[in-house]
Amino acid sequence: MTPAERLAELRARVRYYEERYYVRDAPEISDAEFDALMRELLALEAHHPDLVDPDSPTQRVGGRPADGFATVDHLEPMLSLDNAYSATDLRDFHGRVCRGLDVSEDSALAYVAELKIDGLSIALTYEGARLRRGVTRGDGVRGEDVTSNIRVLRSVPLTLKTDAPAMLEVRGEVYFPRAEFARVNEEREKEGEPAFANPRNAAAGTIRTLDSAAVSRRGLRVFVYQTVVPAGAALVSDTHGGVLQTLSDWGLPVEGHWTRCAGVDALIEFCDSWREARHDLPFETDGVVIKLDDMALRARLGATAKFPRWATAFKFPAEQARTRLLRIDVNVGRTGAVTPFAVLEPVRLGGTTVQLATLHNEQEVSRRDIRPGDLVLVEKGGDIIPKVIGPVLDARSAPPPAPWSMPAACPACEQSLARPKDEVVWRCENASCPARLRRGLEHFAARKAMNIEGLGEALVNQLIDASLVRSFSDIYRLTTEQLAALDRMGPKSATNVVAEIEKSKSADVWRVLHALGIRHVGEGAARALAKAFGSVAALRVATVEQIESVGEIGPVVARSVRVFFDEPANASMLDDMAAQGVVMADAHADADSAPRPWAGWTFVLTGTLAGRTRDDAAEAIERLGGKVSGSVSKKSRFVVAGADAGSKLDKARTLGVEVLDEAQFEALILNAADSV
Numbered sequence: 001m002t003p004a005e006r007l008a009e010l011r012a013r014v015r016y017y018e019e020r021y022y023v024r025d026a027p028e029i030s031d032a033e034f035d036a037l038m039r040e041l042l043a044l045e046a047h048h049p050d051l052v053d054p055d056s057p058t059q060r061v062g063g064r065p066a067d068g069f070a071t072v073d074h075l076e077p078m079l080s081l082d083n084a085y086s087a088t089d090l091r092d093f094h095g096r097v098c099r100g101l102d103v104s105e106d107s108a109l110a111y112v113a114e115l116k117i118d119g120l121s122i123a124l125t126y127e128g129a130r131l132r133r134g135v136t137r138g139d140g141v142r143g144e145d146v147t148s149n150i151r152v153l154r155s156v157p158l159t160l161k162t163d164a165p166a167m168l169e170v171r172g173e174v175y176f177p178r179a180e181f182a183r184v185n186e187e188r189e190k191e192g193e194p195a196f197a198n199p200r201n202a203a204a205g206t207i208r209t210l211d212s213a214a215v216s217r218r219g220l221r222v223f224v225y226q227t228v229v230p231a232g233a234a235l236v237s238d239t240h241g242g243v244l245q246t247l248s249d250w251g252l253p254v255e256g257h258w259t260r261c262a263g264v265d266a267l268i269e270f271c272d273s274w275r276e277a278r279h280d281l282p283f284e285t286d287g288v289v290i291k292l293d294d295m296a297l298r299a300r301l302g303a304t305a306k307f308p309r310w311a312t313a314f315k316f317p318a319e320q321a322r323t324r325l326l327r328i329d330v331n332v333g334r335t336g337a338v339t340p341f342a343v344l345e346p347v348r349l350g351g352t353t354v355q356l357a358t359l360h361n362e363q364e365v366s367r368r369d370i371r372p373g374d375l376v377l378v379e380k381g382g383d384i385i386p387k388v389i390g391p392v393l394d395a396r397s398a399p400p401p402a403p404w405s406m407p408a409a410c411p412a413c414e415q416s417l418a419r420p421k422d423e424v425v426w427r428c429e430n431a432s433c434p435a436r437l438r439r440g441l442e443h444f445a446a447r448k449a450m451n452i453e454g455l456g457e458a459l460v461n462q463l464i465d466a467s468l469v470r471s472f473s474d475i476y477r478l479t480t481e482q483l484a485a486l487d488r489m490g491p492k493s494a495t496n497v498v499a500e501i502e503k504s505k506s507a508d509v510w511r512v513l514h515a516l517g518i519r520h521v522g523e524g525a526a527r528a529l530a531k532a533f534g535s536v537a538a539l540r541v542a543t544v545e546q547i548e549s550v551g552e553i554g555p556v557v558a559r560s561v562r563v564f565f566d567e568p569a570n571a572s573m574l575d576d577m578a579a580q581g582v583v584m585a586d587a588h589a590d591a592d593s594a595p596r597p598w599a600g601w602t603f604v605l606t607g608t609l610a611g612r613t614r615d616d617a618a619e620a621i622e623r624l625g626g627k628v629s630g631s632v633s634k635k636s637r638f639v640v641a642g643a644d645a646g647s648k649l650d651k652a653r654t655l656g657v658e659v660l661d662e663a664q665f666e667a668l669i670l671n672a673a674d675s676v
């Protein structure tokens with residue numbers, strides 16, 4: 001067998017197993033066996049760079065972040081769907097279709113009913129059976145070219161199986177499988193980032209991020225449900241069912257529960273059958289899409305400016321349940337915002353047991369007249385957190401329960417709560433309130449802030465309960481002995497935490513600014529401010545106008561920064577941090593004049609490093625002038641291989657790229673830092 005033949009065979013096999021796993025949900029081999037095949041393919045491609053194919057399954061890891069997305073016109077507009085909310089609406093739709101086609105309403109017209117996938121629509125272009133482009137819906141007429149992000153989704157075939165037309169557009173939905181969504185949110189919480197409220201927004205946000213390697217880690221999938229061919233070209237099939245079957249035959253992912261329904265009663269039955277069953281699906285669905293099966297009849301009906309006349313979306317009603325409101329508690333957030341939430345008698349709702357629900361703010365509670373002890377109606381829409389709609393007034397006890405009002409004092413520090421004029425949210429203004437401090441410290445130490453490993457929720461709670469920490473700067477006074485004396489803390493972990501705290505003293509300025517928890521200052525604003533001012537000291541003396549003059553910083557953020565630094569308690573906390581040796585200034589504030597010993601070197605990171613996260617390692621490399629790439633090529637200067645390094649390590653070896661283990665990498669950093 002020639003190398004080219006073996007390559008073709010390996011690619012076909014890898015794709016076959018990818019399809020079994022990502023498209024059919026029916027894996028045939030273990031992950032280890034799959035990885036072995038992939039490694040063989042990579043090694044062979046490395047030996048024969050002339051035979052590397054951009055559509056090989058090895059090309060899916062995601063590359064360099066894009067600068068932005070180009071805008072692309074759709075072949076034909078991506079329309080939306082009219083909605084139906086009840087059996088009556090469905091009969092009305094059927095009536096309109098029948099009148100349009102001039103047939104009797106009793107006729108058993110053939111429809112196809114499909115699950116409505118709760119994601120974002122996407123148009124995939126295949127030319128010569130090869131994936132050429134993936135474009136978002138955008139405004140329906142033109143969308144964003146997100147091809148680089150679509151190519152990393154393994155449910156999307158890079159090449160179609162035989163007999164696909166020369167030019168084909170396939171439309172479908174990118175979605176977050178429930179399990180992946182839960183995993184991503186868990187990771188975000190660990191890193192101190194806000195959780196996504198629902199899978200649809202999370203999917204939309206992900207597909208529009210510029211870093212395809214990050215997209216690849218999210219685990220998004222695709223279902224397709226429509227084809228568009230150029231004017232004059234032959235249709236894929238003369239029925240919609242035929243189209244779905246063909247798409248599936250070509251290796252594209254088609255959601256498998258679609259059914260042909262004859263007449264409107266069968267449609268209603270299909271919708272009813274999914275009302276409850278949908279909660280057991282591995283993805284979110286918010287309804288059923290109903291489409292006329294016969295393409296010729298569709299063409300006769302045509303479309304309005306907004307939606308086709310031959311289809312409608314039946315939306316499941318948001319699920320509701322009744323349960324007892326046991327009490328209303330309040331939560332004190334990091335910024336001091338005090339928000340009420342409902343503690344409920346546990347009730348099954350939308351496939352899960354619900355015990356807590358949001359109540360937004362005090363006004364909402366009184367406007368809806370929600371009282372502790374009431375029987376209440378709880379609703380779960382697309383978001384993960386359910387909400388209380390209101391009391392069931394008929395069921396209210398006599399005499400009625402007393403209305404609820406916001407507690408006058410913070411439940412954690414007992415200081416009076418304040419509500420700034422024109423705002424609806426009550427706040428605890430005490431900067432050293434233990435509840436605020438708890439949340440604030442967790443954020444302070446988080447990966448995207450000071451990055452103090454080991455200082456997580458459990459330790460924060462212990463430190464506050466033992467009164468060892470009353471403000472951020474106190475953590476820089478902690479000793480190994482104090483930590484070792486805490487429950488579940490051995491001398492070794494105490495030493496590690498102290499070393500981590502020590503290390504954080506020289507954290508980049510953006511990390512400090514993010515860590516402080518200034519209202520409205522997230523990671524992006526913190527980076528912009530750090531870049532513009534170079535040190536916390538410089539920002540502390542800047543005027544609102546100066547802060548606002550930084551691109552990306554608006555008036556609200558600028559004012560909030562000023563308010564933060566003007567607060568005497570914050571000012572003395574920062575002075576204290578400085579006295580404890582926290583640097584709060586970037587050594588190379590002016591990146592252009594900073595020495596760049598690694599300029600021109602590209603590093604590839606693979607496997608897990610014991611001492612640094614990926615972000616951390618990448619930052620170190622970039623600070624020294626190097627670049628980080630997602631894939632190994634002859635141009636790579638070093639591959640840094642941590643534990644469980646995978647295919648990239650093999651590729652480095654076959655290409656003869658120098659491999660560094662973690663110790664060598666750290667030594668190289670130290671060396672470079674010394675020479676600067």
Ligand code: IVH
Binds near residue numbers: 079120173311
């Ligand atoms: S067909 C011209 N089928 O729902 C008709 N859409 O609310 C094109 N959607 O924009 C849409 N699942 O993003 C169709 N099985 C399905 C769908 C589906 C989800 C989305 C799609 C559309 C939106 C309309």
